[in-house]
Amino acid sequence: MGLHEGLSGTRHGTDPTVKSIASGDISVTRTYSERSVLDAAAIPRAEAFGVTVQLRGFDSQRLWRGGELVYEGGRPKASLAITDLRDQWRCHQLSPFDNVRFDIPFARLRAFAEEVGRSEYVALSCFGGRIDPVMHGLAQALLPSLDNPEEANPLFLEQINLAMLAHLSQTYGGLHFPVDKKGTLAPWQERLATEFLAAHFNKPFSTGDLASRCELSRSYFNKAFKESFGRTPSKWLTDYRVARAKELLLQDLSIAEVAIDCGFADQSHMTRVFTGLTGETPARFRRKNRPFGLGSDPLGV
Known part of the structure; x- marks a missing residue:
């Protein structure tokens, strides 16, 4: 390190x-x-x-x-x-x-x-x-x-x-490290896959193309990816987009701009996905978490 x-x-x-x-x-x-x-x-x-x-x-x-x-x-x-x-x-x-x-x-x-x-x-x-x-x-x-x-x-x-x-x-950060390496992606495939997904989080792409880059069939790639990361490529990408949205919501961008920047179809699409994962709307998350914003969960520092 x-x-x-x-x-x-x-x-x-x-x-x-x-x-x-x-x-x-x-x-x-x-x-x-x-x-x-x-x-x-x-x-x-x-x-x-x-x-x-x-x-x-x-x-x-x-x-x-x-x-x-x-x-x-x-x-x-x-x-x-x-x-x-x-x-x-x-x-x-x-x-x-x-x-x-x-x-x-x-x-x-x-x-x-x-x-x-x-x-x-x-x-x-x-x-x-x-x-x-x-x-x-x-x-x-x-x-x-x-x-x-x-x-x-x-x-x-x-x-x-x-x-x-x-x-x-x-x-507390949601990373997954498999105990059993059987059926998982090789280290070079894990790195290639996550770097590809992160680079295309707000762009269209084909999972089949990503599987080919990893020299695997699409079905085997999906299974191996889930074994490696504890979630499907689609779920990984959704979690990544929501995490990026959380960061951008703390900045001076409109919620509609955040939605487009993070690869969602529109603001309503992001609101549905964001609320499903976090239990609160993007607007409520912004109010709670922006510096000097109103409201907070009790924390014992």
């Missing part, structure tokens, strides 16, 4: 304590306190996902998104929250707490997917409060490195990052 360890150090204050370390473009920050914090803390905005793991449960917190209070309450130990850091978040801890936050650039997550032969348009589902023992274990494994960053092993940090990216992309 070309990751390297970098140190941003430990900041000692009366309350709270913050320790950080960086490995390539992924940063890890532990923040903890045995008391409540006097003031709300702003989380820096970035083109990244924030993945926060609670090392211990806490009783009370207030969380704001774009100036709106979206959550008030506690979270249990090992609970996980995923947030889009393009939004402005502020968090006020009203009880003792201890958490680790991974800041993962969008580009790093997508580069990881390509490196493992999965060229899907990967984005993590944002939510709060789910118990995740795997991320809790990875966060705990990093505590010695956070305590003594000058002694941290760069190879160890890289391996933790790889394990984290694999877990997050499969569990």
Whole structure:
């Protein structure tokens, strides 16, 4: 992955304590306190996902998104929250707490997917409060490195990052890695197929032509593709288009323009497909997720 360890150090204050370390473009920050914090803390905005793991449960917190209070309450130990850091978040801890936050650039997550032969348009589902023992274990494994960053092993940090990216992309990003390789596409066929589909996501093409490029019959290609990716080429393409639509809906484009740019017949077509996959209309998704937009799902950062 070309990751390297970098140190941003430990900041000692009366309350709270913050320790950080960086490995390539992924940063890890532990923040903890045995008391409540006097003031709300702003989380820096970035083109990244924030993945926060609670090392211990806490009783009370207030969380704001774009100036709106979206959550008030506690979270249990090992609970996980995923947030889009393009939004402005502020968090006020009203009880003792201890958490680790991974800041993962969008580009790093997508580069990881390509490196493992999965060229899907990967984005993590944002939510709060789910118990995740795997991320809790990875966060705990990093505590010695956070305590003594000058002694941290760069190879160890890289391996933790790889394990984290694999877990997050499969569990919350929808990537599929088959356990049994029988009946799947060869690695070169997987890469060719996903690169072709991504390049033609808004253009007409023939599945038969794609199968021929992979030197397979159409029927065998469809079966092997599903074994490799856990979905048919058509479903893969639909998921990809919806993921692209989610990105474009956060920009200053009309919903009709987003629909055409993402290969849908028109706005109504995109609305039907988008709503079927996400459970909400493109307009509602835009209202909820644009920076400083109205409404949000409660997240425990």
